[in-house]
Amino acid sequence: MDFSIGEDRQMLVDTLSRYLADKADWKAREAALESEAGFDKDMWAGMAELGILGALFGEEAGGFGGSPFDIGVVFGEVGRGLPTGPFLATLLAGKLLEAAGDSETLGNVIAGASIATFAHHPAVGADGSVAPQATASGAGDSWTLSGAKGVVDYLGSADIVVVTAETGNGLGAFLVETGAAGVSVRDYPLVDGGAAGELTLDNAPARLLTGDSAAIDAALASGVVATAWEAAAVMEVLRDQTLEYLRTRKQFGIPIGKFQALQHRMATVALEIEQARSAAINAAANFDKGAAQRDRFGAAAMYTVGKVGRLVAEEAIQMHGGIGMTWELPLSHYAKRLTMLGHVMGDEDEHLARFIELGAQETNRAA
Amino acid sequence: MNLDFTPEDEAFREEVRTFLKEKLPKRLSDKVRTGQHLTKADMEEWHAILNERGWLANHWPVEWGGTGWSVMQRFIFETETAIFHAPRIVPFGLSMLAPVLIKYGTEEQCRHYLPRILDGTDWWCQGYSEPGAGSDLASLKTQAVREGDHYIVNGQKTWTTLGQHADWIFCLVRTSSEGKRQEGISFLLIDMKSPGIEVRPIKLLDGDYEVNEVFFTDVKVPVTNLVGEENQGWTYAKYLLTYERTNIAGVGASMELLDRLKDVARTTMRGGKPLAEDPFYAARLAKLEIDLENMKTTNLRVLDAAGAGHAPVAESSMLKIRGTEIRQEINDLMRRAAGRYAQPFVAEALEEGFNGEPVGPEWANPVASQYFNNRKLSIFGGSNEVQREIITKAVLGL
Numbered sequence A: 001m002d003f004s005i006g007e008d009r010q011m012l013v014d015t016l017s018r019y020l021a022d023k024a025d026w027k028a029r030e031a032a033l034e035s036e037a038g039f040d041k042d043m044w045a046g047m048a049e050l051g052i053l054g055a056l057f058g059e060e061a062g063g064f065g066g067s068p069f070d071i072g073v074v075f076g077e078v079g080r081g082l083p084t085g086p087f088l089a090t091l092l093a094g095k096l097l098e099a100a101g102d103s104e105t106l107g108n109v110i111a112g113a114s115i116a117t118f119a120h121h122p123a124v125g126a127d128g129s130v131a132p133q134a135t136a137s138g139a140g141d142s143w144t145l146s147g148a149k150g151v152v153d154y155l156g157s158a159d160i161v162v163v164t165a166e167t168g169n170g171l172g173a174f175l176v177e178t179g180a181a182g183v184s185v186r187d188y189p190l191v192d193g194g195a196a197g198e199l200t201l202d203n204a205p206a207r208l209l210t211g212d213s214a215a216i217d218a219a220l221a222s223g224v225v226a227t228a229w230e231a232a233a234v235m236e237v238l239r240d241q242t243l244e245y246l247r248t249r250k251q252f253g254i255p256i257g258k259f260q261a262l263q264h265r266m267a268t269v270a271l272e273i274e275q276a277r278s279a280a281i282n283a284a285a286n287f288d289k290g291a292a293q294r295d296r297f298g299a300a301a302m303y304t305v306g307k308v309g310r311l312v313a314e315e316a317i318q319m320h321g322g323i324g325m326t327w328e329l330p331l332s333h334y335a336k337r338l339t340m341l342g343h344v345m346g347d348e349d350e351h352l353a354r355f356i357e358l359g360a361q362e363t364n365r366a367a
Numbered sequence B: 001m002n003l004d005f006t007p008e009d010e011a012f013r014e015e016v017r018t019f020l021k022e023k024l025p026k027r028l029s030d031k032v033r034t035g036q037h038l039t040k041a042d043m044e045e046w047h048a049i050l051n052e053r054g055w056l057a058n059h060w061p062v063e064w065g066g067t068g069w070s071v072m073q074r075f076i077f078e079t080e081t082a083i084f085h086a087p088r089i090v091p092f093g094l095s096m097l098a099p100v101l102i103k104y105g106t107e108e109q110c111r112h113y114l115p116r117i118l119d120g121t122d123w124w125c126q127g128y129s130e131p132g133a134g135s136d137l138a139s140l141k142t143q144a145v146r147e148g149d150h151y152i153v154n155g156q157k158t159w160t161t162l163g164q165h166a167d168w169i170f171c172l173v174r175t176s177s178e179g180k181r182q183e184g185i186s187f188l189l190i191d192m193k194s195p196g197i198e199v200r201p202i203k204l205l206d207g208d209y210e211v212n213e214v215f216f217t218d219v220k221v222p223v224t225n226l227v228g229e230e231n232q233g234w235t236y237a238k239y240l241l242t243y244e245r246t247n248i249a250g251v252g253a254s255m256e257l258l259d260r261l262k263d264v265a266r267t268t269m270r271g272g273k274p275l276a277e278d279p280f281y282a283a284r285l286a287k288l289e290i291d292l293e294n295m296k297t298t299n300l301r302v303l304d305a306a307g308a309g310h311a312p313v314a315e316s317s318m319l320k321i322r323g324t325e326i327r328q329e330i331n332d333l334m335r336r337a338a339g340r341y342a343q344p345f346v347a348e349a350l351e352e353g354f355n356g357e358p359v360g361p362e363w364a365n366p367v368a369s370q371y372f373n374n375r376k377l378s379i380f381g382g383s384n385e386v387q388r389e390i391i392t393k394a395v396l397g398l
């Protein structure tokens, strides 16, 4: 057994962490949050120049990594540095470009020349109605898509979107250019920073990337690994900041960390974060062990992120008292991000149900 | 035992409902219902409507313009106004300062200040907390030094809610550093227009501005603005903190929010069926409802005891803890119900007159920011940890 991330990945981590510390500091974050795009395009370009995005993809596709642990460590640094930007969007869209063997398009994305995002979940209307799954019609090189997708990461800045749609033969993934006819985009900011949008397609021209829905499942599973590692890192930041505060904030003449009422709760927080870290490792370690096992550990990780994430975010704010409620303190931004990480790939309950379902399938097979 | 309200109470409830149907402007209840921000003018408008009916200061003695209502009537009023989405009564002048003035102030102070609170001339804010004095309030440092007919005040208050609107601030200030820390504190009324006062807004995590820092540099305050005796302010402050206890659990507001949450659970689809039929979500909702139902009766028991003259110090700590936990749980379930749509946040949609299209379900836009903002409920008004300390010591004797 080996729990080290290895030398190459450590170098990647160091490079990214230095870059983000330099380019994505607190002032840069404020500016990014104010901007229409919701992220710093120069930071993104610089990161692409360093080749960081290549770590998310395999060599055949023009990257230099692509394993679940490569993805994990990159998203860990994203969690720690808290830059906004289309990281997850790039991963999800890129994994489908990779699956389709479209290394030219993916190469542009890795190089930062093109921004890609991924549109999968149907849009939800004002009355709560869920749009029907988008549909694709056509054949060969000529397809058009119609439908509505919701909360598509950084849609307003994207040049291309990988869209999932019903082909009549299962779910397929298609490439759509945001500038094409029949594509409309409604952009908006997110509560934890960054931006997303609603995508409406009306006979929009599209290129089929893959008609194999297993490739879509695999892309989503890599998003789960990324989210679990990002969340674990955000939790560790919140833990460290809260510990520091417990040691330095004095009330009643002593550091508040001397109150047993807080000590035991902080011990629980620390314990749960170790569990979340293990869940993230499990998700990565089981990624290549067949879809059923991959998804079961993925569901376990997302359940853990939802459950532990809430605890850590709430306790971090609570133990800071009033100051934990302020915009000025980075802590509140980490807390918001962590909470929203419990939403991006589906929530705790959804993944608990999925875990049970996958377990039942396992048992049935065994029987 | 009989948990029914008396026929008189039921008649009173009808009277309140009729009033709300007739007098509560739809513009205001719509804003409250949809989570839009209330402006100062909105809050003043609602105060004026209540004042016209004589119901604004419903817990003051009749001689000062109060209603003479029983604690049960006040509970009914608070519950019904919440259910009808009336704006919350801003508590600082009405519920916090006024009871202190009535009990400890001079006749002259009451005559001067109370009518101005009622008719909205003065907007008050509460200056207790300081950067170094939160839970440990008695360590406050803002200093008032007597010079002839004035105090000279220097120091800083913080977390001052709605201080940006305020004409006056009631402050705890240090007038002596001898003896026990609690014994050198005085209760002072300070005009916010005094030279030497600076208000700086604090941006909260949801991006909104509701609290402030207030700085005092050589601020001259007439000694006639002292409430009660010098160095006795701690006693008055404690009285104030335990006074407004009927509404501390916010049961009415939670009942209303729970109804809304159930609607949301019925109309929100997840995995092809309504959330209300999702076993995990349904369990969360059910547990919340059970807790709230229990809380309602706990609250009524406390009120009943208070009506019989028992001062419910420790019980009010219990109501505060569980009441705020229930509110926060409701916010959490709203956030969960929004699913991916918890993320979009169009801040402009919280302002009146926004006519853009909602993103996702029409109720979803404010829910995540409300969830984050309401983390404050377990921090202010004496944090829930401090409340647990009170229970441990005062009730359990540990």
Ligand SMILES: Cc1cc2nc3c(=O)[nH]c(=O)nc-3n(C[C@H](O)[C@H](O)[C@H](O)COP(=O)(O)OP(=O)(O)OC[C@H]3O[C@@H](n4cnc5c(N)ncnc54)[C@H](O)[C@@H]3O)c2cc1C
Binding pocket: A249, A251, A252, A256, A259, A261, A262, A318, A319, A320, A321, A322, A323, A325, B125, B126, B127, B128, B129, B131, B132, B133, B134, B135, B136, B158, B159, B160, B161, B162, B211, B376, B379, B380, B381, B382, B383, B384, B385, B386, B389
């Ligand atoms: C939105 C908001 C509005 C507010 N409005 C006002 C206002 O209008 N006027 C005003 O005067 N104040 C106001 N406050 C201030 C509020 O009363 C304080 O935030 C509160 O008393 C806690 O103090 P603190 O923030 O300094 O936290 P601290 O006292 O530093 O506490 C930090 C943490 O330590 C815990 N802790 C402290 N002591 C103990 C102990 N002995 N045992 C166990 N745990 C302990 C606390 O519970 C908390 O979790 C407001 C606060 C907020 C957030």
